[in-house]
Amino acid sequence: MAMSTELSEAGTLDGSLEQAADRQTGLTDICSGTAGSRMASVAEYYAGKNVLITGATGFMGKVLVEKLLRSCPEVKALYILVRPKAGQSMQQRVSDMMKCKLFDRVREDNPDFHQKIIPISSELMQPGLAISPEDVEKLTACINIVFHCAATIRFDEPLKHALQLNVIATQQLLSLAQQMHHLEAFIHISTAYANCNRKYIDEVIYPPPVEPKKLIESLEWMDDGIVRDITPRLIGNRPNTYTYTKALAEYVVQQEQDKLNIGIIRPSIVGASWQEPFPGWIDNFNGPSGVFIAAGKGILRTMRANNDAVADLIPVDVVINLTLAAGWYTAVHRPKTALVYNCTTGGINPFHWGEIGTYAHHVMSSFKRNPLEQAFRRPNANITSNYLINQYWILVSHKFPALIYDLFLRLSGQKPQMMRIFNRLHKAISLLEYFSSQDWEWNSENMSMLMSQLTPEDRKTFNFDVRQLNWPEYIENYCIGTKKYVLNEDMSDIPAARQHLRKLRNIRYTFNTLLVVFIWRVFIARSQMARNIWYFVVSLCFKFLSYFRASSTLTN
Ligand SMILES: CCCCC/C=C\C/C=C\CCCCCCCC(=O)SCCNC(=O)CCNC(=O)[C@H](O)C(C)(C)COP(=O)(O)OP(=O)(O)OC[C@H]1O[C@@H](n2cnc3c(N)ncnc32)[C@H](O)[C@@H]1OP(=O)(O)O
Numbered sequence: 001m002a003m004s005t006e007l008s009e010a011g012t013l014d015g016s017l018e019q020a021a022d023r024q025t026g027l028t029d030i031c032s033g034t035a036g037s038r039m040a041s042v043a044e045y046y047a048g049k050n051v052l053i054t055g056a057t058g059f060m061g062k063v064l065v066e067k068l069l070r071s072c073p074e075v076k077a078l079y080i081l082v083r084p085k086a087g088q089s090m091q092q093r094v095s096d097m098m099k100c101k102l103f104d105r106v107r108e109d110n111p112d113f114h115q116k117i118i119p120i121s122s123e124l125m126q127p128g129l130a131i132s133p134e135d136v137e138k139l140t141a142c143i144n145i146v147f148h149c150a151a152t153i154r155f156d157e158p159l160k161h162a163l164q165l166n167v168i169a170t171q172q173l174l175s176l177a178q179q180m181h182h183l184e185a186f187i188h189i190s191t192a193y194a195n196c197n198r199k200y201i202d203e204v205i206y207p208p209p210v211e212p213k214k215l216i217e218s219l220e221w222m223d224d225g226i227v228r229d230i231t232p233r234l235i236g237n238r239p240n241t242y243t244y245t246k247a248l249a250e251y252v253v254q255q256e257q258d259k260l261n262i263g264i265i266r267p268s269i270v271g272a273s274w275q276e277p278f279p280g281w282i283d284n285f286n287g288p289s290g291v292f293i294a295a296g297k298g299i300l301r302t303m304r305a306n307n308d309a310v311a312d313l314i315p316v317d318v319v320i321n322l323t324l325a326a327g328w329y330t331a332v333h334r335p336k337t338a339l340v341y342n343c344t345t346g347g348i349n350p351f352h353w354g355e356i357g358t359y360a361h362h363v364m365s366s367f368k369r370n371p372l373e374q375a376f377r378r379p380n381a382n383i384t385s386n387y388l389i390n391q392y393w394i395l396v397s398h399k400f401p402a403l404i405y406d407l408f409l410r411l412s413g414q415k416p417q418m419m420r421i422f423n424r425l426h427k428a429i430s431l432l433e434y435f436s437s438q439d440w441e442w443n444s445e446n447m448s449m450l451m452s453q454l455t456p457e458d459r460k461t462f463n464f465d466v467r468q469l470n471w472p473e474y475i476e477n478y479c480i481g482t483k484k485y486v487l488n489e490d491m492s493d494i495p496a497a498r499q500h501l502r503k504l505r506n507i508r509y510t511f512n513t514l515l516v517v518f519i520w521r522v523f524i525a526r527s528q529m530a531r532n533i534w535y536f537v538v539s540l541c542f543k544f545l546s547y548f549r550a551s552s553t554l555t556n
Pocket residue numbers: 153154155156191192193268269270285286287288289290291292293294295303305353356357363364381382383424427428431432433435436
């Protein structure tokens with residue numbers, strides 16, 4: 001019912017019907033076989049092509065670069081827009097990136113792969129993206145496909161900053177793209193949560209919450225304080241500036257659909273890789289990764305999530321395979337309007353928050369088998385949808401141990417730090433809970449349509465068929481991945497980490513016993529009734545022991 005209402009609502013929207021019709025056209029093409037004579041495979045298509053990538057130093061950008069180099073070895077060159085950062089020059093950053101373990105397989109196949117990567121200095125927050133006129137000339141002369149991955153993905157980003165990067169920079173990139181003489185496709189990476197104010201999300205671009213141009217003009221003259229004050233009113237029923245500006249960006253991209261061949265990819269919660277280049281590859285604390293690590297370290301013990309809601313995780317290699325296939329499809333088929341691909345798992349192979357935490361203890365059991373080093377406590381996190389229960393456990397399992405530990409640090413002459421860590425964790429968790437406490441339904445027909453367009457060989461090389469995904473195995477590899485690639489811990493140190501967990505367990509048993517004895521002693525000293533109960537229990541135990549001894553003597 002909700003679905004049909006939303007669909008009919010979508011049908012009345014600007015361009016939505018056209019987009020739905022376009023999807024139909026794509027589907028009709030497959031049925032009638034208009035693809036006709038043999039079409040280039042995905043790798044064949046990328047052969048000899050010059051590709052421009054923004055956000056190549058980021059999590060998804062790196063996987064995109066790696067996959068292009070490995071599975072499309074004939075690609076001509078990858079132009080990547082990079083800025084100097086944290087005292088490192090652009091060249092230094094790119095050379096560090098290429099040394100990363102992620103590129104081990106490419107390095108094996110082609111030790112000279114770096115020759116195909118051409119860094120272009122660019123700061124996306126600056127006018128003209130701060131690309132030099134010579135570089136602009138170079139790019140406009142040679143680029144065939146653009147993948148726009150760069151964005152700020154922080155949930156607490158001030159609106160002006162998020163708008164500048166996610167919307168204005170996208171607009172500028174689109175202007176640059178229009179000057180490119182040989183451009184065949186422009187692929188924009190959005191998020192499945194750009195329209196999280198809706199419960200059913202179709203593969204259409206919904207009207208923006210506000211006309212981006214008007215917002216940009218209004219914010220220009222406001223100082224940061226005013227913008228901060230009006231942000232909640234502006235973002236309305238979206239949870240943060242990230243999802244709000246990503247929705248605006250989609251609209252900005254759609255405005256150019258008459259001039260460019262556009263594809264929009266909307267991944268849900270992007271997690272560690274499933275298969276490629278290695279299972280479990282991940283390099284950051286974003287989304288669930290930070291939560292898993294905090295749980296594995298025994299810091300996070302409770303989190304609010306709806307056990308029955310779908311945890312719409314999508315492995316990064318799936319997103320990148322779909323992105324490359326969408327680039328190929330957009331360039332070859334040139335759809336009349338921008339095609340949107342909801343890149344999600346919930347409707348195809350659902351997995352629930354409860355399965356991650358409470359029910360099957362996937363994350364917990366994985367971290368008990370492969371513990372993280374120097375855990376604060378034994379991993380034991382629980383998910384609850386109840387606000388009060390969660391608050392209770394925060395008090396008992398987070399704040400109380402943090403206080404005791406900080407007291408211990410103070411007494412031993414060290415700087416207290418645990419409360420600070422917990423405060424940061426609570427801030428991060430509070431920003432994520434919006435996504436773990438609700439359910440969304442995404443239509444992902446275009447994902448299926450695209451799959452049906454691939455040759456059987458491409459379906460294997462650019463696999464995005466999430467029906468084959470085995471969640472327990474994926475989560476196990478994900479947890480190991482956070483240990484190996486995010487925390488850079490050595491797998492050979494696992495026995496020592498297990499030993500540390502055993503030590504923590506013994507400390508807990510000792511602490512609990514002392515606590516019970518202490519509380520009991522306090523009661524016994526103060527209450528006659530407690531004393532009577534105590535004598536009663538002791539005499540009962542004594543009688544039981546005597547009976548047990550007597551009966552075992554008789555049987556002997
Ligand atoms: C065990 C049962 C668990 C079950 C539940 C499991 C999963 C959780 C649920 C929900 C996931 C929902 C995710 C929804 C995603 C929506 C999809 C998208 O479209 S976008 C991509 C997602 N974006 C993000 O995830 C960004 C979120 N992060 C932020 O907004 C900010 O980082 C912040 C949380 C506001 C924190 O900001 P702060 O300024 O305080 O810190 P920094 O970011 O500067 O980081 C400082 C430092 O800390 C490290 N760090 C960051 N986050 C974590 C973390 N969660 N845990 C541990 N450490 C973390 C970071 O790397 C920095 O380190 P360094 O200084 O060394 O670089």
